[in-house]
Amino acid sequence: MPEGHTLHRLAGSLNGAFAGTVPTLSSPQGRFADGAAYLSGRELHEAAAWGKHLFVEFAGEAHLHVHLGLIGAFDVTAYSARGGDDEGYAAGSPGGALPPPVGAVRLRIATGTHVADLRGATVCEVATTQEVDAVIARLGPDPLRADADPDRAWRRIVKSPRSIADLLMDQAVLAGVGNVYRSEILFRHRVDPWRPGRDIRPVTWRALWRDLLLLMPIGVQLGQIITMSDQVETVLAGDFDPAAVPTSPTGVSAWRPNPHGALERRYYVYKRQGEPCRVCGSRVRMAEVAGRNLYWCGRCQRRR
DNA sequence: AGGTGATGGTCAC
DNA sequence: TGACCCTCACCTG
Structure with a gap:
């Protein structure tokens, strides 16, 4: 998907x-x-x-x-x-x-x-x-388009009582982010997914946006969502050759796991409910937000 | 052979 | 909030 x-x-x-x-x-x-x-x-x-x-x-x-x-x-x-x-x-x-x-x-x-x-x-x-x-x-701004204006999303977020996890999935606020990037980006910045948009600090939003600008082009290049820092580093260091990644058995079905050569499919919290947080060991949680399952660490992502 | 879930979104109530 | 749409891989038996 x-x-x-x-x-x-x-x-x-x-x-x-x-x-x-x-x-x-x-x-x-x-x-x-x-x-x-x-x-x-x-x-x-x-x-x-x-x-x-x-x-x-x-x-x-x-x-x-x-x-x-x-x-x-x-x-x-x-x-x-x-x-x-x-x-x-x-x-x-x-x-x-x-x-x-x-x-x-x-x-x-x-x-x-x-x-x-x-x-x-x-x-x-x-x-x-x-x-x-x-x-x-x-549509809201798309981090993958060069002309995207993050302030347009920010103006919606900062006046909204809805949770940041809800807002990130709203394509009228921000276009292109889906359920994997949502959970993972919030974890990467230790943001409480339940925090209302109006309580998000500007510096936090800038960090989230900047991170999407880093992660999503890697996703385009590899045809695979990469969010874990060690894998991001591997890609950025050039140790990983995207040309070695087949686009799939039959082309670009990017959400299907790459059969050979792909980086290991591994996330911080996405689909890891009940497993220990990779940072603090606390149990990863899951709840439905905006009609989709949200995954987060209740300890790492508190009050931010 | 049948059931289910999946990275999404819309529409009616 | 819930019903529904779309297709197929991956379970279960």
């Missing part, structure tokens, strides 16, 4: 595979048949991510709007025998034949060398420029 890093990585993969080409779009599963036909045969200009939304612009101001939801996946694969290993994509089926769709493929984008299959998305629709702009206008 896709938090913001998945979508930004996906935009890059789609651009590498399709930008400037005129792909064929289809809906093997059938539920996006009309939209695929409408977009098919147009030049694909550019894919871009805003928070957890993906937009792909085609010629004629026609856009594809995708939201992967909780379980969606968009796999980008090089399949031609000749191009199988180029551009960092997983090698496709030998022989250069377009592989048949597997499972419920809502949308397939294909050229002679690359294919992208979308499954399980909650949103897959054709959109006008105005509709794209309307979606973007609803």
